[in-house]
Amino acid sequence: MALRNNRLTNEEYDEHFSDIHPPFETHNAALVEANRCLFCYDAPCTKSCPTSINVPKFIKQITTENLKGAAYTIFSANIMGGGCSKVCPVEKLCEGACVYNLMEEAPIPIAKLQRYATERAIHEKWPLFTRQASNGKKVAVIGAGPAGLSCAHALSREGVEVTIYEKEGKGGGLMTYGIAAYKVTPQFCQEEVDYITSLGGIHVLYNMQLGKDVLLETLQQEYDAVYLAFGVGMARQLAISGEQLNGVVDAIRFIYEIRTKGYPEVPVGESVAVIGLGMTAIDAATQAMRLGAKEVTLVYRRTEAEMPCTAAELNIAKLDGCNIIWLAAPKEIVGENGHVKTLVCEVMRLDERKLPVGTGELISLNVDMVIKATGQLPYTMAAPKIDNEHGRVLINEHAATNLPGVFAGGDCVNGGKEVVDAVQAGKEGAKAILKYLFREVE
Structure with a gap:
């Protein structure tokens, strides 16, 4: 067993990563349902x-x-x-x-x-919104993901000039880099970003990372307000022996590479274990199967009743042939010549509070790849003066941080929710910023 790329033909990749929820084929089909x-x-x-x-x-x-x-x-x-x-x-x-x-x-x-x-x-680029005349106010947005784009669009519609600083080479955030390719294509993500910014008054500066390429203190001096929407970072560490072996990968990084390098370029094992059962775990597991893995097993330390993913997502994994082991937690990753060979798990039970407790019983899985999908950690604070709780930015009911004129929202505040939650956070942030800019009193 070994990790390798280019396991399938181009035709197989196209088939495996085709739209999982195809659109209506005809106008009449849409009308019937409507x-x-x-x-x-x-x-x-x-x-x-x-x-x-x-x-x-x-x-x-x-x-x-x-x-x-x-x-x-x-x-x-x-x-x-x-x-x-x-x-x-x-x-x-x-x-x-x-x-x-x-x-x-x-x-x-x-x-x-x-x-x-x-x-x-x-x-078709329908021009559905008209931007108000510029009011002279300028706002910096950190992150061109759902929260940042939502905030920028809402502000620009009111005549505010917005500059978005994005650390990646493309906008869209999680939509572009962190979701299974069979759900939404990179091409559509680019079209959506272009559509949002086509309103005018929104300027995106790519490959600009907060704390490295631009400082918050500088932005505070140059702009009337700042909105932080930089999301969350990589997956949590398992903190077990063997985690540094070749073949142990971060789920977010795995999905990121699929989105940026293309299907044939991403190596995958023949027998893969995915730790976790959230949406990211499902996306990683199903895409590993679609890249050509012979066997994929999801390992989750609780039962189906507690799983964070939806039943519909779980069914996608089952239909793709993924296995699920309930009530098991990773204990050790055993290697051979520096590569993953075995994942050792401890059988768990749930106590009266539904918390997983080890039983001492061990099971072993012969795998050559382990994908970690046990939740994401906040980015290390690029602006240490901002009040935060374990890396999550703290805001008040008006989306404001402890720094005057600095607001925040989305995953960097809530630790990671749905795309639609980030969009709503961006709307709320824009509303709060407009009140701040024009000193409106409730």
């Missing part, structure tokens, strides 16, 4: 959306052939509504709240309808 909507009063689907998209309204607009109106309704609430339609865990949000679930019928395919409206708007 016309099923009951257009509920005080709609539970809207209430369950972190960005409060008016779902019945945009679906009604689709039924009346007003696709531009539908796209505007979506983007007004969530400027990344296109990407969110592909990656949101809708089964626990809008579609999970659909009243059809109570009738034991299939819920309205809200995400698919949202994609139907937004994809066309993005591809």
Whole structure:
């Protein structure tokens, strides 16, 4: 067993990484589903959306052939509504709240309808928003991910000049670099970033990292306000013997390389163990299978009832042929000639508080690759004067940090949630910054 790349043909890669949730093939197919909507009063689907998209309204607009109106309704609430339609865990949000679930019928395919409206708007570059005249205010945004882009767009619409400092070579953040390629393509991510910035008044400076290429103190002097949206960093360490062996990789780095290098260039083992069962773990496991691994096993220290991923995500892994071992925690990684050979796990049990407790019983997996997906750590604070809790930026109810004129939101504050949560944080940050800039009193 050994890690190697280029395991499959180009045709196999294309097949394995094709769109897992294909769009409607025809306009009539979209209309059929849209016309099923009951257009509920005080709609539970809207209430369950972190960005409060008016779902019945945009679906009604689709039924009346007003696709531009539908796209505007979506983007007004969530400027990344296109990407969110592909990656949101809708089964626990809008579609999970659909009243059809109570009738034991299939819920309205809200995400698919949202994609139907937004994809066309993005591809055809519909100019749905008009930017107000420049008001002379300047804001720096750190990070061109969902929170940063959302904040920048909301500010620019009000006439604020925004400069985004992004440490990577492309924008989109997690959407571009941290999500399975079969959910959203890099090409679409670029189109979405271009669409958002096409409003005007948003300038993105790439390969600019806070604390290295630009200092917070400098930004505070040059701009009227600063919004921190730099996300979170790499996966947590397992803190076990053998973690430094060749073949032990970080899930975020593994997915990052798939997104940046291309499928044939990323090495994968024949027998792979993935530690964790969150969304990132599922993405890593399924993509390892799709890169040509013969066997992939997800190892999780709790039971299915406690898993952080959704049932729909778990089903993707099962359909791809991934195995799952419940109630097991990594104990040691054994190597041979510097390479991973065996993953030793301890069998766990849950105590009365549902916390995993070791039983002393050990099991061994013969693997040549271990992917760590046990949650992400905050970045080391590039601006140590900012109050933080174990690396997470602390903010008040107005998204403000302890430094005057410095605001924050998204994963760098909450430690890592859904893309849609980051978009909402960006909206809230923009609202707070506008009040600060113009000294509005509540």
